[in-house]
Amino acid sequence: MAEIKLPSVSTTESLILDQLRDGEKYGLELVESSNGRLKRGTIYVTLGRMEQKGFVTSRQETQAPGAIGLPRRLYTATAYGSKVLEAYQLLREALALRPSEAQG
Amino acid sequence: MIGRRLEQIGRALVRPLTFETIVAPAIADLQFEASGSRSPRARGYIAVVRALSAAWTEEVRSDTAGTVVAMSLALARFRRRTAAAAVLAAFFPTHVGLVIGAFLVTSRYPATINVVTSVPAMVLVTAAAAASGFARVRP
Numbered sequence: 001m002a003e004i005k006l007p008s009v010s011t012t013e014s015l016i017l018d019q020l021r022d023g024e025k026y027g028l029e030l031v032e033s034s035n036g037r038l039k040r041g042t043i044y045v046t047l048g049r050m051e052q053k054g055f056v057t058s059r060q061e062t063q064a065p066g067a068i069g070l071p072r073r074l075y076t077a078t079a080y081g082s083k084v085l086e087a088y089q090l091l092r093e094a095l096a097l098r099p100s101e102a103q104g
Numbered sequence: 105m106i107g108r109r110l111e112q113i114g115r116a117l118v119r120p121l122t123f124e125t126i127v128a129p130a131i132a133d134l135q136f137e138a139s140g141s142r143s144p145r146a147r148g149y150i151a152v153v154r155a156l157s158a159a160w161t162e163e164v165r166s167d168t169a170g171t172v173v174a175m176s177l178a179l180a181r182f183r184r185r186t187a188a189a190a191v192l193a194a195f196f197p198t199h200v201g202l203v204i205g206a207f208l209v210t211s212r213y214p215a216t217i218n219v220v221t222s223v224p225a226m227v228l229v230t231a232a233a234a235a236s237g238f239a240r241v242r243p
Binding site: 041 | 107151
């Protein structure tokens with residue numbers, strides 16, 4: 001029987017996917033709306049990893065003519081990312097049950 | 105412009121794709137803060153530095169060719185005495201390896217002659233490291 005490789009989701013990744021349910025956001029926005037649960041020092045690395053995993057997709061914002069500085073990057077959860085989050089939350093709920101509750 | 109120097113360092117250290125996906129967003133958010141009424145905070149700079157170091161580490165892990173060159177140059181310069189250092193170089197940042205290589209090229213020994221003999225040995229060392237799971241070889 002072929003072994004199925006399940007996607008791994010860290011707590012931070014699930015937090016980010018949860019935040020992206022409201023639509024696309026900047027990295028800084030994600031940090032600010034997380035009430036301190038997401039750290040600015042690691043958010044960009046985590047987002048980069050999530051993009052590699054296919055959980056999120058990103059695009060550069062359209063800059064106004066004459067704008068200086070680098071364009072900011074907007075992140076959106078992919079359908080796959082949303083599905084993984086849903087499964088992850090179901091798993092958490094299931095594992096939160098005590099053995100006695102699970103039997104009933 | 106705030107972050108311009110960090111941008112230059114980032115572009116020099118990592119590949120364009122890695123820069124665009126990991127380092128540039130951190131710098132862009134820092135610049136956004138600075139351009140508005142908000143002044144950039146230390147956390148913004150720390151975020152850029154952490155993004156840069158993580159991107160750099162990732163580059164190193166995936167760039168075996170650069171490491172082989174650096175190891176070859178290291179062996180060419182110090183020969184057997186640095187065999188251990190050369191093996192360690194397989195796990196060190198590629199760009200650090202290139203800096204070492206640049207130093208070796210300018211040293212007083214004819215490094216280029218010795219590279220010819222040490223490259224096959226280094227290829228074997230790297231292949232062994234990859235086979236044992238110590239180093240990742242990019243397909």
